[in-house]
Amino acid sequence: xxxxxxxxxxxxxxxxxxxxxxxxxALDREGxxxxxGYLGERELESIERITGQLRQPPxxxxxxxxxxxxxxxxxxxVGREVGSLDCLVHAIAFARREDLDGRFAxxxxxGYDLALGVSAYSLNVLVRGAEALMKPGAxxxxxxxxxxxxxxxxxxxxxxxxAALESGIRYLASELGEKGxxxxxxxxxxxxxxxxRGIRDFNAMLRVHAERAALKRNNxxxxxxxxxxxxxxxxxxxxxxxxxxxxxxxxxxxx
Ligand code: NAP
Numbered sequence: 297x298x299x300x301x302x303x304x305x306x307x308x309x310x311x312x313x314x315x316x317x318x319x320x321x322a323l324d325r326e327g328x329x330x331x332x333g334y335l336g337e338r339e340l341e342s343i344e345r346i347t348g349q350l351r352q353p354p355x356x357x358x359x360x361x362x363x364x365x366x367x368x369x370x371x372x373x374v375g376r377e378v379g380s381l382d383c384l385v386h387a388i389a390f391a392r393r394e395d396l397d398g399r400f401a402x403x404x405x406x407g408y409d410l411a412l413g414v415s416a417y418s419l420n421v422l423v424r425g426a427e428a429l430m431k432p433g434a435x436x437x438x439x440x441x442x443x444x445x446x447x448x449x450x451x452x453x454x455x456x457x458x459a460a461l462e463s464g465i466r467y468l469a470s471e472l473g474e475k476g477x478x479x480x481x482x483x484x485x486x487x488x489x490x491x492x493r494g495i496r497d498f499n500a501m502l503r504v505h506a507e508r509a510a511l512k513r514n515n516x517x518x519x520x521x522x523x524x525x526x527x528x529x530x531x532x533x534x535x536x537x538x539x540x541x542x543x544x545x546x547x548x549x550x551x
Pocket of ligand 1: 414490492
């Protein structure tokens with residue numbers, strides 16, 4: 297029980313396919329008490345349908361990362377009901393469909409601001425909210441993708457958001473290190489989730505990935521959840537500011 301007597305705040309559970317849900321299940325399996333952040337009433341209904349699968353009933357907290365009041369109130373509730381935190385999981389991203397479908401050059405100013413605000417600046421917002429609750433040794437994990445460093449077709453503005461997120465991980469790690477708080481990124485191979493449905497030809501992306509990856513397959517969502525558990529737990533206590541790849545060996549391959 298790696299996370300016995302530990303508590304975590306996991307954001308980004310939309311449904312049973314979410315990477316955040318695989319992470320929540322891994323943390324729960326290892327004994328963590330969890331708070332799960334949800335965006336609105338629609339998402340709450342969908343989360344409530346699956347939380348019975350967890351060993352310990354989680355605290356469900358409304359948390360919209362674009363709204364400072366919502367985030368402040370979420371951490372107030374987490375602090376009151378859960379107490380201190382051993383980990384924080386950022387599994388949040390959003391871009392308008394037209395900004396993923398079209399040319400990157402044509403991304404609108406508002407679409408660019410929206411994608412970077414929800415997908416990258418949100419890490420600052422969550423870390424600021426959680427900082428006072430996090431114990432020395434606590435781990436923050438943010439989900440990212442290879443589109444941050446390579447021009448992946450149709451990833452467009454989300455690639456720029458992931459580059460900002462990964463850079464933010466390093467700055468936050470450098471600032472929070474003195475408190476013993478660690479901040480790491482987890483770069484996952486493509487997984488069929490709700491967010492992934494926003495990317496046109498996602499099936500082609502999965503096919504190419506499986507053809508080219510060293511392991512000659514796609515990733516299972518639980519592989520990402522288990523890696524996130526590692527980054528949350530004391531097993532990774534010597535790591536901060538890193539981006540760890542769990543992509544079935546796609547990035548290491550040449551053409
Ligand atoms: P997902 O299940 O759709 O999760 C995305 C989450 O972000 C949803 O729960 C969504 O809530 C939430 N979100 C969007 N706007 C928000 C806001 N303003 N405040 C709070 N939450 C908000 O998809 P996922 O694929 O698991 O995505 C999780 C993370 O993994 C993302 O950072 C994604 O970029 C990353 N990732 C995904 C893949 C992949 O292939 N799937 C690969 C690498 C990295 P609603 O659904 O309720 O809007």
